[in-house]
Amino acid sequence: MTARTSHQFDPSSLREYDIRGIIGETLGSDDAYAIGRGFGTLIARAGGSAVATGYDGRTSSPMLEDALIEGLNDAGVNAVSIGMGPTPMLYYAECVLERVQGGIEITGSHNPANYNGFKMVFQGRPFFGADIQKLGAMATSGDWDTPTGDAVGSIERIDIIDEYVSRLTKNFTGSAMKIGWDAGNGAAGPVIEKLTANLPGEHHLLYTDVDGSFPNHHPDPTEEKNLVDLKALVAEKNLDFGVAFDGDGDRIGAIDGEGRVIWGDQLLQIYAEDVLKSEPGATIIADVKASQALYDRIAELGGEPLMWKTGHSLIKSKMKEVSSPLAGEMSGHVFFKHDYYGFDDAPYAAIRLIQAATNIGKSITQLRSDMAEMINTPEMRFQVDESRKFSVIDEILERLAADGADVNNTDGARVNTEDGWWLLRASNTQDVLVARAEAKSEDGLKRLMAQIDEQLALSGLERGETVGH
Numbered sequence: 069m070t071a072r073t074s075h076q077f078d079p080s081s082l083r084e085y086d087i088r089g090i091i092g093e094t095l096g097s098d099d100a101y102a103i104g105r106g107f108g109t110l111i112a113r114a115g116g117s118a119v120a121t122g123y124d125g126r127t128s129s130p131m132l133e134d135a136l137i138e139g140l141n142d143a144g145v146n147a148v149s150i151g152m153g154p155t156p157m158l159y160y161a162e163c164v165l166e167r168v169q170g171g172i173e174i175t176g177s178h179n180p181a182n183y184n185g186f187k188m189v190f191q192g193r194p195f196f197g198a199d200i201q202k203l204g205a206m207a208t209s210g211d212w213d214t215p216t217g218d219a220v221g222s223i224e225r226i227d228i229i230d231e232y233v234s235r236l237t238k239n240f241t242g243s244a245m246k247i248g249w250d251a252g253n254g255a256a257g258p259v260i261e262k263l264t265a266n267l268p269g270e271h272h273l274l275y276t277d278v279d280g281s282f283p284n285h286h287p288d289p290t291e292e293k294n295l296v297d298l299k300a301l302v303a304e305k306n307l308d309f310g311v312a313f314d315g316d317g318d319r320i321g322a323i324d325g326e327g328r329v330i331w332g333d334q335l336l337q338i339y340a341e342d343v344l345k346s347e348p349g350a351t352i353i354a355d356v357k358a359s360q361a362l363y364d365r366i367a368e369l370g371g372e373p374l375m376w377k378t379g380h381s382l383i384k385s386k387m388k389e390v391s392s393p394l395a396g397e398m399s400g401h402v403f404f405k406h407d408y409y410g411f412d413d414a415p416y417a418a419i420r421l422i423q424a425a426t427n428i429g430k431s432i433t434q435l436r437s438d439m440a441e442m443i444n445t446p447e448m449r450f451q452v453d454e455s456r457k458f459s460v461i462d463e464i465l466e467r468l469a470a471d472g473a474d475v476n477n478t479d480g481a482r483v484n485t486e487d488g489w490w491l492l493r494a495s496n497t498q499d500v501l502v503a504r505a506e507a508k509s510e511d512g513l514k515r516l517m518a519q520i521d522e523q524l525a526l527s528g529l530e531r532g533e534t535v536g537h
Contacts, residue, residue, distance in 0.1 A: 072098075072101070072102075072105075073210045073212075074207060074208060074209065074210035074212075075098060075099070075101070075102035075105075075207040075208070076207070076208055077099055077102065077204050077207060077208075078093075078094040078095070078099075079204075080094055080454070081094050081095055081099065081185075082200050082201060082203075082204045083185075083200065083496065083497050084196060084197055084200075084379060084381075084496035084497060085187070085194075085196045085197075085379055085380060085381045085382075085496065085497065086177075086185050086186055086187045086188070086196070086200070086497075087099070087103060087185055087186045087200060087203075088176070088177075088179070088183060088184070088185030088186075088497070089183065089184070089185065090182055090183055091128045091182055091183070091184055092182075095183075095184060095185070097131060097132065097134075097135035098135070100131075100132040100133075100134075100135035100136040100139065100174075100186075101135040101136070101138055101139040101142075102139060102203075102207040103136060103139060103172070103186055103203060104135070104136040104137060104138065104139020104140040104141075104142075104143070104147075104172075105139035105140070105142055105143050105207075105212045106139075106143075106203040106206045106207055106211075106212060107119065107139075107140070107143075107170065107172065107188060107190075107195075107203065108139060108140040108141075108142075108143030108144065108145035108213075108221070109143045109206065109211070109212050109213040110190070110202075110203075110206075111143075111145050111169055111170050111190070112143060112144055112145055112213055113213065114169070114190075114191065115169075116145070116168075116169030116170060116191070117145060117146060117167075117169070118145060118146040118147070118148055118167050118168045118169065118221075119140055119145055119146070119147055119148070119168055119169070119170045119171060119172060120147075120148045120149075120150060120158060120161040120162050120165060120168045120170070120171040120172070121133055121136060121137060121140075121147050121148070121149045121150070121158075121171070121172050121173075121174070122149065122150040122151065122152070122153055122155075122157065122158035122161070122171075122172075122173050122174070123151070123152055123153075123173065123174035123175065123255075124152070124153075124154070124155070124173070124174065124175040124176065124177075124254065124255035124280075124315060124316045125152060125253070125254060125255045125257075125278035125279065125280045125315070126174075126175070126176050126181065126183075126184050126280040126315075127181075127280040127281070128184050128280075129152070129174045129175070129184060129280070130152075132174045132184060132186075133149065133174050136172060136174065136186075137149065137223055140221055141220050141221035141222070141223070142212075142214070142220060142221075143212060143213055143214075143215070143221070144213060144214075144215030144219050144220060144221055145221045146167075146221040146222045146223075146224065147221060147222070147223050147224070148161070148165060148167065148168055148224045148226060149223065149224070149225045149226070150226055150227075150228045150229075151225065151227070152255060152278065153228075153229060153232075153255055153258070153259065153317075154254070154255045154256040154259055154313075154316055154317025154318065154414070154415070155173045155175055155177075155187055155255075155316040155317060155318045155412075156317055156318055156411060156412065156413035156414065156415065156416065157228065157229065157232045157259065157317075158171050158172075158173040158187075158189075159171065159173075159189060159409070159411040159412075159413070160228070160232050160235065160409070160411075160413075161228050161232075162189045162192070163192070163409045163411075164231075169190075169191050170188070170189055170190045170191060170195075171188070171189040172186055172187070172188050172189075173186070173187045173188075173316065174186055175187060175255070175315065175316040176315060176316075177314060177315055177316050177318075177319075178286070178287055178288035178314040178315050178316075178319070179315075180286075181280055181281050181282055187316075188200075193384075193385070193388070194380070194381035194384045194385055195381075196379075196381035196382075197381070229258065229259065229262065230262070232259070233259055233262045233263050233266070234266075236259075236263055236413075236415055236416050236419055237263070237266055237267070237419060239407060240267075240419055240422075240423060241423070241426065242267075242268070242419070242422035242423045242425075242426045243268070243269075243422070243425070243426045244268035244269035244270075245269045245270075245308045245309075245422055245425070246269060246270040246271075246272075246305065246306070246307040246308045247264075247269065247270070247271055247272070247307055247308060247309060247310065247311065247422070248271075248272045248273075248274065248298055248301040248302045248305065248307050248309075248310035248311070249264060249271060249272070249273050249274065249276075249310070249311055249312075249418070250273075250274040250275060250289075250295075250297060250298040250301075250310065250311070250312040250313070251273070251274065251275050251276045251312075251313050251317075252274075252275055252282065252284070252285060252286075252287035252288075252289070252294070252312060252313060252314070252315065253275045253277060253278060253279040253280075253281075253282050253283065253284060253287065254278070254282075254287040254313055254314060254315040254316060254317060255278060255315065255316050255317055256313040256316075256317030256414065256415060257275065257276035257277060257278050258276065258278065259317065259415050260273060260276050260313070260415065261273065261276050263415055263418075263419075267422075270305075270307075272301055272305055272307065274297055274298065274301060275297075282315070284297065285297065287313070287314050287315035288314055288315075288319075289312035289313060289314055289319065289320065289321020289322075289400060290314075290319070290321060290331075290332070290398070290399055290400050290447070292329055292446075294312070294321075295310075295312055295321060295323055295329065298310040298311075298312050298323060299323055299327040302323060302325065302327060303327060306325075307325060308325050308431060308432060308433070309322060309323060309324050309325055309330075309421070309431075309432040309433065310322065310323045311414075311418045311421065313414045313415070314400065314414070317413075317414050317415060318380070318401060318411075318412045318413065318414055319399055319400035319401050319412070319414055320335070320400045320402060320414035320417045320418060321400055322335060322421065322432075324432050324433040324435075324436040324437075325431065325432065325433040326433055326436075328436055330432070330436055331359075331398065332358070332396055332397055332398040332399060332400045332401075332402070333354060333357075333358035333359045333361075333362040333396070333398055334359075334362070334436065334439055335396065335400075335402065335417070335421070336352070336354055336358070336362055336394070336396040336402070337361070337362055337365045337366075337435075337439060338421065338424050338425070338428075338432070338435050339394055339396070339402065339404075339417075339420060339421075339424055340352050340362075340365065340366050340369055340371060340394060341365075341369055341424065341428055341435075342420070342423065342424035342427050342428060343393055343394045343404075343406045344366075344369045344370060344371045345427065346406070347393050347406060348370055349370055349371065349372065350371055350372065350392065350393050350394070351371070351372040351373075351374050351390050351391070351392045352366045352371045352372065352373060352374065352392060352393075352394050352395065353374045353375075353376050353383060353386055353387060353390070353392050353394075353395035353396075354373070354374075354375065354376070354395065354396055354397070355375070355376060355377065355378040355379075355383065355396075355397040355398060355399075355479070356375055356376070356377065356378060356476070356478055356479045356480065356482050356491060356493065357378060357397070357398040357399075357447060357491060357493075357502070357504050358375070358396075358397075358398055359442050359444060359506055360442070360488070360489060360506060361439065361440045361442050363375065364440070365439075365440075374386075374390065374392070375476065375478055375482075376395075376478060376479075377478055377479035378397060378398075378399070378479055378493065378496075378502075379397075379496055380397070380401045380403075380412050383395050383396075383397060383401070383403060384403060384410060384411065384412075387403060387405060387410055388410070391405075392405065393405045393406035394406055398447060398504075399447075400414070402414070402417040402420075404416065404417070404420060442488075442506050442507075442508075443488075443506065443507050443508065443509065443510060443512070443513050444488075444504065444505065444506035444507070444513070445503070445504055445505050445506070445513070445517070446504075447502055447503075447504050448502070448503045448504065448531070449495065449498070449500040449501070449502050449503075450500060450501055450503070450531055451499060451500055452494075452499060452500060452501050452529060453499065454499040457494040457495070457499060457500070457501060458494050460494070460501065460524075460527045460529065461480050461481060461492060461493065461494050461501075463526075463527050464481050464492060464523045464526075464527065465477055465481050467523065467526060468481060468483060468523075473485075479493050480492055480493025480494060480502075481493070481523075483519070485515075485516065485519070486512075487507045487508065487509070487512030487513070487515050487516055488505065488506045488507035488508055488512055488513070488516060489505070489506055489516070490503070490504070490505040490506075490516040490517070490519055490520050491503060491504045491505070492520060492523065492524075501524075501529075503520050503531065505517055505520065
């Protein structure tokens with residue numbers, strides 16, 4: 069590949085939180101090169117000289133990393149490659165390697181096997197939204213730096229997995245427990261193998277071999293159908309609980325000893341109880357999809373609950389702004405600034421679950437049983453044309469305002485009624501609308517769902533069949 073002068077991205081690949089597409093259709097090596105060249109240019113202009121790179125277990129990832137590094141080098145920036153591993157291991161490298169000023173993980177996360185993408189960190193902060201659009205504009209206009217003389221960048225390959233795994237258990241004083249771990253053939257597998265070898269207790273592992281075709285089940289622990297094998301393992305071995313990971317290891321799923329799913333907002337209740345013991349009164353952030361039971365519980369524990377927009381980059385930015393020690397999303401992204409770095413790290417969240425149960429003095433099953441039972445829907449996603457998804461939400465917000473409804477418009481429309489609440493928001497990453505409702509009774513839930521259907525109908529849509537992630 070010779071150094072090019074410009075590049076046009078497929079517009080669908082430039083997302084809110086990352087760059088993502090279908091290999092051979094909307095994403096390829098030319099895009100990877102342009103990302104490296106543009107990101108490297110921005111790093112160099114900010115006075116930086118090196119970027120950490122890493123990739124997940126997808127078959128297309130090594131090819132994309134080669135092109136990405138070539139782009140970085142052609143911008144005069146050095147690449148420090150940590151090789152294959154979960155996204156949080158790349159975030160860790162970006163935090164601790166003093167010689168790098170940014171990081172890029174090549175990952176398709178929990179998308180189908182033919183997808184891939186890029187998650188980026190710039191000088192310790194999330195690189196998203198306008199940053200990503202700027203990369204696209206720079207590529208189109210050829211606004212890339214070319215180093216003078218022989219100042220092309222270099223490649224350094226390092227092995228950081230042992231150091232990362234060691235950091236995961238720093239300050240860990242958790243009790244010995246019997247735990248099931250399902251890596252879903254994703255990039256976290258080798259980390260989970262090394263991590264569990266260092267833990268007290270009894271550990272049973274599923275699918276830790278990295279396989280980008282995901283032969284056993286899709287690596288998305290927020291869909292209950294993907295937890296079937298973990299539930300069977302926990303039941304068969306009579307384990308205390310089980311944890312599961314998405315394709316790039318930045319989202320956690322969990323079940324208790326009875327096989328009940330502990331959803332993202334329920335996990336946050338457990339983490340909040342532990343963190344608030346050492347940081348009384350702290351602000352704890354959750355996204356707009358989270359249960360009212362979570363916000364009530366944080367307040368009950370003496371914390372300051374804060375509802376914020378869905379999206380890992382948005383949550384991380386808000387955490388910095390309000391100095392929050394803990395945040396989380398329904399989707400299983402959990403962010404610990406308390407005793408950690410503030411990025412979403414599912415293996416670390418698993419360690420903190422053991423630690424929380426130990427510190428609180430109750431089993432995970434008991435903690436799950438103690439939670440207020442709410443009647444709610446799972447996250448429902450349904451297809452809507454990409455060009456319509458945001459305008460539909462705007463129309464709904466206008467109608468609700470005219471009706472005098474009690475609306476939180478932090479991210480879409482979250483409407484409070486006597487029955488509970490319902491939410492409609494546009495996904496930033498897919499051509500879908502996301503809906504969720506939570507009520508105090510089954511009849512109340514039906515009334516909330518009818519309100520969702522009514523608003524969609526007024527915008528010429530129907531809920532129809534829900535689609536996966």
